[in-house]
Amino acid sequence: MKVRSAEIKDGEKILSIYTPYVLNTAITFEYTPPTIYEMERRIEERRGRYPFLVLEEGEEILGYAYLSPFKEREAYSWSAETSIYLKMDIRGKGMGSMLLEALEEEARKMNLLTLDACIAVPTVETEYLTDQSRIFHEKKGYKSVAHFPQSGYKFGHWFDVIWMEKVLGEHTSSPKSIVWYGNVENRV
Secondary structure, three states: OEEEEOOHHHHHHHHHHHHHHHHHOOOOOOOOOOOHHHHHHHHHHHHOOOOEEEEEEOOEEEEEEEEEEOOOOHHHOOEEEEEEEEOHHHOOOOHHHHHHHHHHHHHHHOOOOEEEEEEEEOOOOEOOEOOHHHHHHHHOOOEEEEEEEEEEEEOOEEEEEEEEEEEOOOOOOOOOOOOOHHHOOOOO
């Protein structure tokens, strides 16, 4: 298994991983899966500024992870939002950890200081959402920093949203300049 940067041609395989989450879970609040063209656009949009990684075994993509801007304004440049998706049948086997660790390493190369994860959490577990994402992030050193009750409605249920955060480096009065991902040396 290896982690590598995603390419536009991976869009169809990435979409096949994401679609079941859209159609069958409240992990994402999208109601309709994106088209292949939209997924390819999402990959392309992130690649210059942020890492978009895939976990691959042979020719098979098992999962993907990417960073997005936490907010668009310049003062937020040292923070980014994480997203991770695995094929449904391989969750709980350490592959999410591999992807998150690779994503964090690439973030450090960029001089990012804070990573945030926006996570849907159930008030009561349903077939659409468990508490596993929160538990996973907690094990990886993320701390809960915000809780928004009943923020998303999907499948006839209201779901809470929490923000979890991991600090990667010291927040000094003179932080190192951000190196956008397209300019990072020795990237995955």
